[in-house]
Structure formats: C-alpha cells, structure tokens
Amino acid sequence: MKNPIDPNYKIRVQESFKLQTVMATLSAELILVEAGKVQIQLPFNDTLTQQNGFLHAGIVTTIVDSACGYAAYTLMPADSQVLTVEFKTNFLAPASGDYFIATGQVIRSGRTLTVCQGDVVAYTGDTEKQIALMQATLIALKSD
Amino acid sequence: MKNPIDPNYKIRVQESFKLQTVMATLSAELILVEAGKVQIQLPFNDTLTQQNGFLHAGIVTTIVDSACGYAAYTLMPADSQVLTVEFKTNFLAPASGDYFIATGQVIRSGRTLTVCQGDVVAYTGDTEKQIALMQATLIALKSD
Amino acid sequence: MKNPIDPNYKIRVQESFKLQTVMATLSAELILVEAGKVQIQLPFNDTLTQQNGFLHAGIVTTIVDSACGYAAYTLMPADSQVLTVEFKTNFLAPASGDYFIATGQVIRSGRTLTVCQGDVVAYTGDTEKQIALMQATLIALKSD
C-alpha cells in the first residue's frame, strides 16, 4: 500500500464516485478503495452490448478508467481534482460473464501526473478470465 | 474514399450497428457511413457524466470506438466480423456540449489488421471543439 | 500554422536538437521547423535493423518522438523544457527504404500538456509509403 497525503482519501473517493452519474446508470459499484488501488464491479447487462452480445469495449473501458482515476485520486492532495489525460486499453477476450471487476493501481504518483495500470476480469460461475488491460495517465488539478 | 471489397458495406454496417444495444441505450445514432469513414452522433445526457458533470471519458470512448470499428468494417469482406484489438485515446478538453460527433477513419487496411484514427468534436450552440483523439487497431475475423 | 509565444522558437528547437547526441549518432537531420510542425530525416542504415533487415521499430520511434517533442516545443514559452510523457505508435508496414521522414504536428497545445500526432514515411526511389503513426503527450517544464 502506498502512502496517502490525505488521510480522508477514502471518503473523498466515495463522494466523488457518487457524483459520476454514469456509474449509477450502469449499476457499477465501488467495492474497494485503498491507497493506490481501487476496484469497481459491474453486472453484465444486455442493454450495454456490442453486435455479438458482449459488453461493449467502451463500457469495459468506462469502469477501468474510473478505477484508474480513483486509484490516482487516493494519493492526491485533499484540494485536488483528477482528470484522465489519456489511456490505452488492450482487449484480451470477449467481455462475456455474469459480472466484471475493474482494478486500477498506481504505478507512479507524481505531483502533476500519475501513471496507473488497470485490468478487468470477467466472472462466470466459478471461472474468471482477464478481458482487458489498461495503461493510463491522470492529471491532478487544483480544485476551485 | 477508399475502395470497398463488399459493395453492400453500408447495409452491413447499419445492420451491425442496430445490434449494438449500447448505442440505443446511449441514444447514439449512425449519421455517416462511407468506405473507410463512419460518424456517430450522441446527445449530451446528464445520466452519463463523471464527477464534474462532463460526459464520462468512457462514454466518449464508446462512440469513437464504434466509429473506428465500423470505419474498419466498411473495408472488410462481406463474411467478416470486426473486433477491437486495442485503442489509445487522448482527452483534449472537458466533454461538455449539446451533442458530440465521433468520426472514425481508416489509415491502413490490411487483410487481418486495420489501423484507424478517430476524434470526437463537441457542439455547443454555434461553437465546436475537439475533445478526444483516438488511435485504434481492429481485427477482421471470419464469420461463423 | 499555429501561433508561437516565442518568436525565436526555430533557433531554440535547432539548438536543442544539436544537444540530442542520439540524432548525430543515427545521422538524423532536422529538415523542417514550423510553429506546431517539425520534420526529421533519417537515412536507412543496416546497423540499426531488427531481425529481418528492416529499421528497428524503436529507431523509427526515436525520430518520430523527437519530431513530436520539437513540434510541441515550438509552441512553448522560451524558458521551458519539453519532456515526453508517453506515446503510442502503430507500425503500418515494414521499415524498408532509402530514407525516412518523420513528421510531428501539434493537435492541442495547453499550458502544461501538449498532444501531437506523428507519422513516418519511407522513401524508396520514386515511391513512398507510410510506415508508422504516433499519438504522443508532451509536458512543458520550467527551465532551471
């Protein structure tokens, strides 16, 4: 576990997550907030698919982007905001499953920029498979 | 305009687009299908935002990923399927606006892999601004 | 052409380029410096290849990274330094040819971060082909 500057990072992340209306719209839930690591869970939903009935790559990306963004945010100062500069995602297998867990982890936390790795694992009954891998750059901005 | 192998590429793209349930869920519409170029339009929707009220980066990515995927698909054989191998997106400005248009264009079309560039422009009244830039790799698979 | 803050941007780029010892080592030359656009030329050299005798992807990346970095640098203030935050490169065709020209262009120039697109074209006799496509993020730092 990394060393957070702001001891109240958990509450700060939870409150920001509630403001992301897209998370409620997708029924995504914040299931883990540690210093430098965040997990988001998403149930499969057949209104969010691509043409073959798999979860759309953009929806997979939505939850792992938020997981990476909030992982970065846990290590930022209390008066900061986090924005995604860019990310790159590889899709490793079709996004089928009962539910999905996206994990974001901080690799390097700088004053301005943070680099995170993220992945998404699909769960079907007792089996799991990794379906996506992300490398992301986040920026800390001063809150107004 | 590039040279399509399949003269019926437009219908093929339109039918596949209808199968992407996430597009109807987001109210996204296919507004242009040319050989090597596809555009998708999305109205702003405050149930799809991140914590500052801007469209979530993952939703922006969803429409430009589909635009790139279908741009690639216009140049693939009739009996093929298209899947996203990976993409990288830079976010250039906050995703605020009345509506958004994502454009995907083929840069290089190979037998197996296609490389596309995509971008997303936000429209607010009479003004427009580019908010995202994507570089994506797509793969053609034989249909079953 | 974009609007440079520093009217002496050309000299600033040329002097920085001379400090990149790797450019002389590779025999790469700076052939164009405009506000927001830079080109670097590299002759083919069979001491810089991968296993099939093509220019190594990392060497192709070296010249287009510098082209993007210096394109960004043309629009930065006189007292700034430029560093590469990250880049993503697609390789479109084998890097064979007599010589190569890398072009870097600014897509969005911000106070802290700049986003560039780059490409590399290979020239063989009278023919040319695009061999690489880059999307890069650069950061402006204050000089000491």
Next chain:
Amino acid sequence: MKNPIDPNYKIRVQESFKLQTVMATLSAELILVEAGKVQIQLPFNDTLTQQNGFLHAGIVTTIVDSACGYAAYTLMPADSQVLTVEFKTNFLAPASGDYFIATGQVIRSGRTLTVCQGDVVAYTGDTEKQIALMQATLIALKSD
C-alpha cells in the same frame, strides 16, 4: 512460467536477437530468456541521449520493444516470425543511470496476437528506479 509450444524457443530467440544489428550497435545484451519473459540489458552511453543528457525515450523504447517482442516469440510456434503491431510507453522518470534492464512479459498469448507488458529499470550504484512502462501488441506470422 508459461507453456512453450516449441521446446527450442531459447535458441530461436537467441539467434533472432543476433540478427538485430541495432542491439550490437547499442551494446545491448540478452540476459534472460524464459517462456513468456525476456530481459535485455543496455549500458548508459552518452552518444544516445536527448537534450538533457538522459537516454533518449526512443532508445529506452528500442530495448523494451525487443524484450516484449522476444517474450511473445518464446511462446510462438517454431516456424513463426514476430512483428510489433503497436506499443504504448509511459516515461516515469528521466533515463539516467549506469545501465538499464528492460523486461518483457506475456500477458495473453493468442494464435495470432500476443499482448505483453514491459518495463525498464535504471541502475545507478546500489539504487534502482523504474523509468518506463510499456503495453504492446505483437503478431505471429508464418515464416517463408
């Protein structure tokens, strides 16, 4: 350790590495070849720098690209070739040090495409720091 199809993968990688003339030019050495994992070591060299005297990002990329490519190649069939489709690299700290070790590891190995993660660590006296992080896509081609 992953399961290689070709028991002679080590020799195959070593022989291909010798054909990469750029590796000898840079004085890079292959120091580890396991199924799914390859390491390459590079001494610092002041003829390979950018403008601040750090190793150029493209040279850092050259060794980690080869490490990822050969990691992928260890798991490919005996009669295949490996090419880089694309990669994305984040630069985490300035590339200063006595020497550098690039590690490439296979995350997912498919029949056509392989996804790898790579990183580069700089060593200075007794200290080490991670300076780069790569996510790469490789393709297996049939040898002629």
